[in-house]
Amino acid sequence: MMWPLFIAALSMLLLTALCLFWPRRSVQLALQTPAQLFEERLQLLALARDAGELAEQDFDSAAQELKSQFVLQQQNQLQQDNRAGWPVPAILLLLVAVIVGGVYALNGHYRQLHDWQQAQQNLQQYGERALLNQGEPLSEQEVELFALALRTRLANEGDDAVAWMLLGRIRLSQGAVEQAIDAFERALRLTPERAPLLLSYAQALILLGDDDSLARAGRAVARVLSREAQNSDALSLMALIAYEKGDMAEATAAWQMLLQQLPQDDPRYAAVQQRLAELGVADATAGRQIRVNLYVAPQLKQANPDASLFLFARAADGAALPLAVQRIPLPEGELQLVLTEQMAMQSGWSLANSDHVQVVARMSLSGTVEQRPGDIQTVSDVLNFDETTLTITLKLEP
Numbered sequence: 001m002m003w004p005l006f007i008a009a010l011s012m013l014l015l016t017a018l019c020l021f022w023p024r025r026s027v028q029l030a031l032q033t034p035a036q037l038f039e040e041r042l043q044l045l046a047l048a049r050d051a052g053e054l055a056e057q058d059f060d061s062a063a064q065e066l067k068s069q070f071v072l073q074q075q076n077q078l079q080q081d082n083r084a085g086w087p088v089p090a091i092l093l094l095l096v097a098v099i100v101g102g103v104y105a106l107n108g109h110y111r112q113l114h115d116w117q118q119a120q121q122n123l124q125q126y127g128e129r130a131l132l133n134q135g136e137p138l139s140e141q142e143v144e145l146f147a148l149a150l151r152t153r154l155a156n157e158g159d160d161a162v163a164w165m166l167l168g169r170i171r172l173s174q175g176a177v178e179q180a181i182d183a184f185e186r187a188l189r190l191t192p193e194r195a196p197l198l199l200s201y202a203q204a205l206i207l208l209g210d211d212d213s214l215a216r217a218g219r220a221v222a223r224v225l226s227r228e229a230q231n232s233d234a235l236s237l238m239a240l241i242a243y244e245k246g247d248m249a250e251a252t253a254a255w256q257m258l259l260q261q262l263p264q265d266d267p268r269y270a271a272v273q274q275r276l277a278e279l280g281v282a283d284a285t286a287g288r289q290i291r292v293n294l295y296v297a298p299q300l301k302q303a304n305p306d307a308s309l310f311l312f313a314r315a316a317d318g319a320a321l322p323l324a325v326q327r328i329p330l331p332e333g334e335l336q337l338v339l340t341e342q343m344a345m346q347s348g349w350s351l352a353n354s355d356h357v358q359v360v361a362r363m364s365l366s367g368t369v370e371q372r373p374g375d376i377q378t379v380s381d382v383l384n385f386d387e388t389t390l391t392i393t394l395k396l397e398p
Contacts, residue, residue, distance in 0.1 A: 034070065034074065041066055042063060042066060046059070143170055143173070146166075146170060147167055147170045150163045150167045154167075159189075159190055160190075161191040161194070161197070162187075164186045164187035164190070165183070165184065165187045165194075165197050165200065167183045168180045168181070168182075168183030168184040168200060168201075168204070171183060172200065172203065172204050172207075177204050177207050180200075180204045181201070181204045181205065181208075184197060184200060184201040184204060188201060195224045195227070195228060195234070198220045198223055198224050199220070199221070199224060199233050199234060202217040202218075202220040202221050202237050203237065205217035205220070206237070206240060206244065211245075214244055214245055217241050218238070218241050221234050221238045221241065222238075222329040223329075225238065225329050225331065226301065226329040226330060226331050226332070227331065227333075228331075229328055229331040229335040230261055230336060232258055232261055235255075235257055235258040236255075236258055236268070236272075239251045239252075239254035239255045239275075242254060248279055250327075251279070252276065252279055253326060253343060255272050255275055256276065256340060256342055256343060257328075257337070257338065258272055259272045259276070260289075260338040287340060287342070287352055287388070288340070288341055288388055288390075289341075289351075289388065289390070290313055290339040290357070290359060290383070290389075290390045290391075290392065291336060291338050291390070291391040291392075292311060292336065292338070292339065292359060292361070292391075292392055292393075292394060293335075293336050293391070293393045294311070294335055294336070294337060294361055294393075294394050294396065295333070295334050295393075295394070295396065295397075296309070296330065296331050296332050296333065296335075296361075296363075296396045297332070297395075297397040297398060298332040298333065299398060300332070300363055300376065300398060301330055301331070301332035302332075304363065304365060305330075307329075307330040307363050307364060307365050308328070308330055308363075308364045308367050309327070309330045309331060309363060309364070309396075310325060310326070310360070310361075310369050311325070311326045311327075311337050311339065311359070311360070311361050311362075312325035312326070312339070312359070312360055312369065313339050313357045313359050314357065314358055315353075315354035316354070316356040316357055316382045316383075317354075318354055319349070321346060321349055322344075322345050322369065323339075323344060323350055323353065323354055323357060324340060324341065324343035324344055324351050325343055326339065326343060339351065339359070351385075355384060356382055356383070356384055357383050357385070358379055358380055358383065359379070359380040359383065359392060359394065360377055360379050361377060361378050361396050362376070362378075363375055363376045363396060376396065376397075376398065377396070378395060378396050378397075380392050
């Protein structure tokens with residue numbers, strides 16, 4: 001705890017006491033010491049006796065009186081030295097201690113030092129409570145101490161992606177958006193493909209709300225969807241980004257995709273339905289649906305990282321205009337997508353208007369639904385809507 005500070009303060013106090021109480025050699029201002037004066041007067045009495053000026057009896061009496069005066073003078077001097085030797089240094093020492101203690105109490109940072117040490121000791125506990133929901137939620141003070149401990153760890157041990165991500169989330173919860181973004185960007189330089197980090201980064205950018213920030217947020221979410229096309233958090237953020245940009249068609253498509261994946265007891269289900277209702281979209285779970293289990297070869301993603309995937313259904317014996325369409329960043333691996341009646345490109349031309357359909361999965365380099373040179377696609381057999389929901393499997397490979 002604060003033992004180093006106490007030891008340092010005690011050491012300084014002992015040094016001060018040593019300076020004050022160290023014996024000093026006094027400077028005698030008189031020409032003769034009391035002993036020398038006594039010896040000189042005794043010799044004068046002896047000379048007077050030898051010269052016959054002083055009787056032997058008178059000499060003895062005078063010498064005895066002189067000795068008594070000398071002894072009494074020495075005792076008085078010793079008592080004065082004892083009284084004057086320690087009180088003044090003791091008072092000075094006490095005064096120094098009081099002044100130093102008062103100044104430190106008013107201007108010192110002992111509370112901050114105590115908090116800093118407490119934060120370091122409780123770092124693991126704060127992390128478990130914040131991330132694993134073990135124990136009571138962190139209070140505002142504990143959140144700040146958690147941030148302090150993370151900054152100390154980063155300063156002492158160097159860059160750590162998890163620590164930067166946690167610090168960014170703390171700053172985001174505190175409303176310090178720019179500090180949060182800076183922390184997320186530092187973490188992304190260390191682990192650029194971590195999905196939770198990319199989503200937290202996108203959330204912070206959305207809060208800024210300017211066009212550049214929304215574009216950066218969209219790119220971060222697209223990186224997640226390219227690997228996890230069914231990530232519900234990424235779909236939710238993609239819809240929100242499109243909504244903030246004013247692209248209601250893309251926002252509607254993203255929320256419809258999200259609604260298909262959420263169980264009806266999920267708290268977000270009702271919120272997404274409300275959003276769609278505000279946009280004038282009917283219940284996305286009603287009507288005909290085609291569930292597509294799609295596999296995208298990883299080499300396609302590696303060779304075309306900026307490509308898009310269009311999944312659409314078209315009438316087998318009608319107009320070429322898609323009956324339903326979805327567009328997402330080109331994923332890799334296995335995923336499941338859903339086409340519904342609400343994903344129509346044109347009012348009055350949806351899955352409800354054709355009983356025989358084909359499903360197309362197309363990798364688009366240009367980002368448009370029309371097929372261009374270099375695009376790769378796979379087409380299903382003709383499907384008959386004998387049931388409301390159809391399920392198929394497609395593979396998109398070079």
